[in-house]
Amino acid sequence: MALQKMTAQKIIEKKKKGEKIVTITSYDYSFAKIVDECGIDLILVGDSLSMVILGYKNTLAVTMEEMIHHTKAVSRGVSNAMIVADMPFLSYKINIHEAVRNAGRFIQEGGAEAVKVEGGTKICPTIEAMIDADIQVMGHIGLTPQAIYEFGGFLVQGKTIEAAKKLILDAKSLEESGAFSIVLESIPWQIAKLITKSIDIPTIGIGAGSYCDGQILVINDMLGLFTDFKPKFLKYFGDVGKSVRDALFNYKIEVEKGLYPDREHSYEFPQETLEQINDWFENMDIEEESNKRKV
Numbered sequence: 001m002a003l004q005k006m007t008a009q010k011i012i013e014k015k016k017k018g019e020k021i022v023t024i025t026s027y028d029y030s031f032a033k034i035v036d037e038c039g040i041d042l043i044l045v046g047d048s049l050s051m052v053i054l055g056y057k058n059t060l061a062v063t064m065e066e067m068i069h070h071t072k073a074v075s076r077g078v079s080n081a082m083i084v085a086d087m088p089f090l091s092y093k094i095n096i097h098e099a100v101r102n103a104g105r106f107i108q109e110g111g112a113e114a115v116k117v118e119g120g121t122k123i124c125p126t127i128e129a130m131i132d133a134d135i136q137v138m139g140h141i142g143l144t145p146q147a148i149y150e151f152g153g154f155l156v157q158g159k160t161i162e163a164a165k166k167l168i169l170d171a172k173s174l175e176e177s178g179a180f181s182i183v184l185e186s187i188p189w190q191i192a193k194l195i196t197k198s199i200d201i202p203t204i205g206i207g208a209g210s211y212c213d214g215q216i217l218v219i220n221d222m223l224g225l226f227t228d229f230k231p232k233f234l235k236y237f238g239d240v241g242k243s244v245r246d247a248l249f250n251y252k253i254e255v256e257k258g259l260y261p262d263r264e265h266s267y268e269f270p271q272e273t274l275e276q277i278n279d280w281f282e283n284m285d286i287e288e289e290s291n292k293r294k295v
C-alpha cells in the first residue's frame with residue numbers, strides 16, 4: 001500500500017471524517033522506520049525519551065541537544081508519518097523569543113514538522129508566536145509530566161469540577177491560539193469526551209479514554225520494554241522485552257558452546273587458492289615478513 005505524507009491539515013481532516021488518528025512515540029531510526037512502515041499517522045519524539053531511553057526518573061532532565069539528536073535519528077527513518085518533536089522542560093518557558101528559536105531548531109536541525117508544548121491558557125501567547133514563525137504546534141494538557149512537582153507526582157488530573165472546567169477552557173484557548181491538535185493525558189474519559197466535542201481540532205488521548213479523536217502511547221511502554229511502572233491506562237501490545245531476553249540468552253549459549261558463528265554465518269576464502277595460503281602460512285618466518293612490510 002502506497003502511503004501518503006501525513007500533515008497537520010490531514011490530521012485535522014481525519015477528525016472531520018470521524019477517522020481515528022493513530023500516534024506513537026519513537027526515539028531512533030530503527031523503530032521510527034518500523035512505525036512508519038506500519039502506517040502510523042504521527043510520531044512524537046517525546047520527552048519521555050528522558051525516562052525510557054536515557055533512564056532518568058522523570059522527563060525534566062532531557063536537554064534540547066539530546067531531543068534534537070533523537071529527532072534527527074527519527075527523521076531519517078520516516079517517509080510518511082508526521083513528525084512532532086516534544087519541547088523539553090524550560091526550553092519554551094523562559095521567554096517567547098527563546099521558545100520560538102528553540103522550536104525552530106527542531107524544524108531546521110531535527111527535521112520535525114511540528115513541536116509539542118505542555119500547558120493551557122498560559123502558554124497560548126508562546127504558541128501564537130511559534131505559529132507566526134510558521135511552526136505548527138501540538139498542545140498537551142491534563143497530566144503534563146514537566147509539572148509533576150507542582151502536581152505532587154504522576155497523578156490523574158481533572159477530577160474536580162473546577163479542574164475539569166479549567167481543562168475544557170484550556171483546550172478552547174489552545175484551539176484559538178492555532179494549535180493543530182491537543183494531547184489529553186490522564187484525565188477522566190467523560191471530561192476528555194466533553195473536550196473532544198467542544199473543539200474542532202483533534203484530541204489525542206493517553207489515559208483519557210476512547211472518545212478522543214486519536215490515541216498515543218509511549219512505544220517502549222506498549223511493547224513491554226519499559227516496565228519500571230505501569231499506569232492503569234497502559235496495555236501491553238507485545239512483550240518485546242521477553243523476545244530480547246530470549247534472543248540474548250540464546251546468543252550467550254551459542255557463543256559459549258561454539259555453535260555461533262557456524263559456516264553459514266562465516267565468510268569463505270576461495271577454495272582454489274586455499275592450499276597456497278595454507279602452505280605460505282605453514283612456512284613463513286614472521287620476523288622476515290614483518291621486516292619486508294617495513295621497507
Ligand code: KIV
Binds near residue numbers: 047049086
Ligand atoms: O513525552 C511523551 O512521550 C509524551 C506523550 C506521553 C504524549 O508527551
